[in-house]
Amino acid sequence: MTQIAIETHGLTRRYRGATALDDVTVQVHANTITGLLGRNGAGKTTLMSLITAQDRPSSGSVKVGGHDPFERAETIEQMCFVRDNQRYPDDYTLKLATRAARFSFPNWNQEVADRLIDAFRIPSKPIIKKYSRGQMSALGIVLGLASRAPITFFDEPYLGLDATARAIFYDELLRDYAERPRTVVLSTHLIDEMDRLLERVIVIDQGRIVRHEDVDAMRGSAFQVAGKASEVDGFLSGLPVLSRRRVGGLATAVVNTPMTAQHRAEAGGLELAPVSLQDLVAAYGLGDTVADDGADTHMERSAA
Numbered sequence: 570m571t572q573i574a575i576e577t578h579g580l581t582r583r584y585r586g587a588t589a590l591d592d593v594t595v596q597v598h599a600n601t602i603t604g605l606l607g608r609n610g611a612g613k614t615t616l617m618s619l620i621t622a623q624d625r626p627s628s629g630s631v632k633v634g635g636h637d638p639f640e641r642a643e644t645i646e647q648m649c650f651v652r653d654n655q656r657y658p659d660d661y662t663l664k665l666a667t668r669a670a671r672f673s674f675p676n677w678n679q680e681v682a683d684r685l686i687d688a689f690r691i692p693s694k695p696i697i698k699k700y701s702r703g704q705m706s707a708l709g710i711v712l713g714l715a716s717r718a719p720i721t722f723f724d725e726p727y728l729g730l731d732a733t734a735r736a737i738f739y740d741e742l743l744r745d746y747a748e749r750p751r752t753v754v755l756s757t758h759l760i761d762e763m764d765r766l767l768e769r770v771i772v773i774d775q776g777r778i779v780r781h782e783d784v785d786a787m788r789g790s791a792f793q794v795a796g797k798a799s800e801v802d803g804f805l806s807g808l809p810v811l812s813r814r815r816v817g818g819l820a821t822a823v824v825n826t827p828m829t830a831q832h833r834a835e836a837g838g839l840e841l842a843p844v845s846l847q848d849l850v851a852a853y854g855l856g857d858t859v860a861d862d863g864a865d866t867h868m869e870r871s872a873a
């Protein structure tokens with residue numbers, strides 16, 4: 570039976586004039602790597618902050634391992650949240666940061682930390698405040714992986730990292746996860762690059778969960794059609810259209826149903842193709858209309 574690590578019910582976070590998270594009920598599977606995906610401002614960081622008790626909901630509840638994290642220090646100790654804008658005390662060096670982490674995280678593994686510090690070439694001399702953006706991200710990854718916290722959140726952990734460092738992160742995450750399976754939730758906009766890491770996906774749009782499922786199931790659940798706009802329109806009639814984009818006389822659309830032999834037979838001269846996870850996620854949260862130098866450009870979205 571699937572074990573549930575995190576459960577939210579009706580979770581809502583309102584700020585003055587904005588609802589960052591809107592009635593979110595979701596379960597995160599234990600010992601799984603879950604991608605939290607969605608456009609800027611969708612609510613990803615807010616959701617992670619509420620689960621890790623760094624913020625309070627306006628309404629609704631969070632349970633981690635069956636407990637409200639706000640009411641239980643032991644539950645908070647089980648979680649590590651690597652924020653994209655993590656701040657450190659002014660005088661902190663690498664040594665002080667890892668020492669503090671050793672005290673904060675019961676499963677801290679210094680060997681993992683040392684190996685990663687080496688691989689990322691994180692300097693030990695300067696205070697952390699002087700680090701480059703990429704070095705800050707690398708430090709966050711070191712703390713996140715070496716914490717070996719049973720539940721680890723990474724919020725866009727790759728900011729400023731070069732391609733080599735990102736590859737190190739992906740490899741080390743998979744290596745350490747294989748050695749010590751645990752629950753990992755990571756938010757990313759680099760979906761094409763990171764989709765091989767993900768087992769499950771939560772897609773969030775305007776504070777609401779719009780998809781939550783296994784990555785493989787999600788990939789096969791939709792397809793893309795492209796061709797002459799009039800023919801695409803005809804083909805789409807009666808189909809669940811997730812997004813449609815028209816540029817001049819051409820159109821592409823993402824159809825929210827698995828591709829069948831019948832679709833292929835009816836496609837005529839249209840091009841049908843599997844949709845990548847990145848394109849599928851992008852199809853959510855598309856605006857309704859996009860200007861294109863006066864050309865007839867139109868995007869629309871219908872209910873899934």
Ligand SMILES: Nc1ncnc2c1ncn2[C@@H]1O[C@H](COP(=O)(O)OP(=O)(O)OP(=O)(O)O)[C@@H](O)[C@H]1O
Nearest residue numbers: 584587588589607608609610611612613614615616
């Ligand atoms: N402290 C705050 N005060 C007011 N509004 C806030 C605050 N924090 C977040 N928001 C708003 O809540 C919404 C969700 O923000 P959040 O940071 O969770 O998005 P995100 O999905 O993590 O975005 P990104 O991908 O850009 O990091 C946004 O509209 C944001 O402006």
